[in-house]
Amino acid sequence: MAHKNPLRKDKTCLNCNYVVEQRFCPNCGQENTDTRKTFYHLFVHFFEDLTHYENAFWKTIRNLILKPAALTKEYLSGKRLSYLAPVRLYIFISFVTFFMFNILANEEEQLIKNEAKAGILKDTVKLPEEVWLEEIAKDKRAPKAVVDSLKHYIRQKKEGEIMEQDFMNFGYHSQAEMDSIRQKDPDAINDLEYWINKKSFEVKKRYPASMLPEKFKQSVIQNIPKALFLYMPIFALVLWLFHNKKRWYYFDHGIFTLHYFSFLLLINLIVLLVDSLLSSISSHFLVDAVSGIFALIAYLWMFYYFFPAHHRFFGESRLISFLKSMALLFINMILISFLLVFLFVYSFVNIH
Structure with a gap:
């Protein structure tokens, strides 16, 4: 049973100065009780609020997860004190x-920073093909055509991986390149495309790839x-x-x-x-x-x-x-x- 605090002898509401005949002010709803309370009163009040909130919270969460639409029907039917209010629930x-x-x-961002400092990011590690190329290059008997072909393959793979990693690459290398293209043909790059690429270059200046x-x-x-x-x-x-x-x-x-x-x-x-x-x-x-x-x-x-x-x-x-x-x-x-x-x-x- 809830512990009721003693009423004030003064019948004037402390909040709105309205005359209070009962426990609650009929004008503003504030309880006309003594504002100076003992530690016991504070503890009981805190425990009652916590218990009520906890029961309402878990009941709300349980119905929300396991009973589709039950919470909404209960709320609209008028049963609102037993559950958290919809707006408060969503915000929480x-x-x-x-x-x-x-x-x-x-x-995750800190992990990436630590990896970058340790030098173990993908673009700082040699590809297996590069290690293989170094071994082949040591052998003077290796045909030049084979070495050149492997070098070409490694270059293409690296360029491809760089393009995949740079998810903000929209086909241009710099703003100056876009400005040059637009000078020659104003319709070559529309305003939206120009603006997106310009923002992309600004972001790339602030952060590494x-x-x-x-x-x-x-x-x-x-x-x-x-x-x-x-x-x-x-x-x-x-x-x-x-x-x-x-x-x-x-x-x-x-x-x-x-x-x-x-x-x-x-x-x-x-x-x-x-x-x-x-x-x-x-x-x-x-x-x-x-x-x-x-x-x-x-x-x-x-x-x-x-x-x-x-x-x-x-x-x-x-x-x-x-x-x-x-x-x-x-x-x-x-x-x-x-x-x-x-x-x-x-x-x-x-x-x-």
């Missing part, structure tokens, strides 16, 4: 998920929360267009969307934590296999989840619900493709 899961992604991304992929990855991770925040209203709008406007308000679709996106982020967080935990235990192939199987099951559940969630929430027949779910997934895949293109471009030009 989003924060923890991307916080962990950033931590692991920083660890070996660091660019990791920097790009970090930039993408940092911008995913913004992209999801912008996309959720669009996802809810598509849902609204597919269902009865009189029965379902846009608000209802918004709550469904918040819970669904919270579920998607939570599954990715769980997979990330399990993979990190198993990787820290051992690098044995059996451990990697277990991690891979767990991730596969989690992602299959993540894909399938939308179908029962849609069917249970909107209450349509299984066939109609399945057809609508497929159409919704197809439309959102197209929209997400455009979002990803925008995300990659935005992340690319904002590498810090």
Whole structure:
């Protein structure tokens, strides 16, 4: 039973100066209790809040993962105190998920820096063919044609590998080269292509080639929360267009969307934590296999989840619900493709 603090003798609310006849102010809702409390009162209050939050938190997480749409139906039916609010739930899961992604991304960046310092990056190690060429060159009896052919092969392979490593190479070697081409033919390079390549050269000046992929990855991770925040209203709008406007308000679709996106982020967080935990235990192939199987099951559940969630929430027949779910997934895949293109471009030009 909750421990109630003693009421103040003064009936004037400390917050709004309204006359309080009962325990709570009818004007602002503040409890009219003594503000000076003993350590015992503080401890009991803290324990009650912690217990309530913990019970609500785990109940919310359990229903979110194992009972598609149950959380949304409970919330819209008015049962709200037993669960975390949808917005608070999404913000909490989003924060923890991307916080962990950033931590692991920083660890990978540090690993790359350490490898670069140790001189064991791929472009600093001799190819097996180079070692073979040195051995052949020592033998004066080796035909010149064979040596020249091997040299040509090594040169081509190195150039190919350099092009593969430089994922920001768009066919130009410098801004001066582009300026020269545009002077001869102004239409040879359009403004968008020129701008992207110019940004690429600016980024390459700040970071070595070996660091660019990791920097790009970090930039993408940092911008995913913004992209999801912008996309959720669009996802809810598509849902609204597919269902009865009189029965379902846009608000209802918004709550469904918040819970669904919270579920998607939570599954990715769980997979990330399990993979990190198993990787820290051992690098044995059996451990990697277990991690891979767990991730596969989690992602299959993540894909399938939308179908029962849609069917249970909107209450349509299984066939109609399945057809609508497929159409919704197809439309959102197209929209997400455009979002990803925008995300990659935005992340690319904002590498810090």
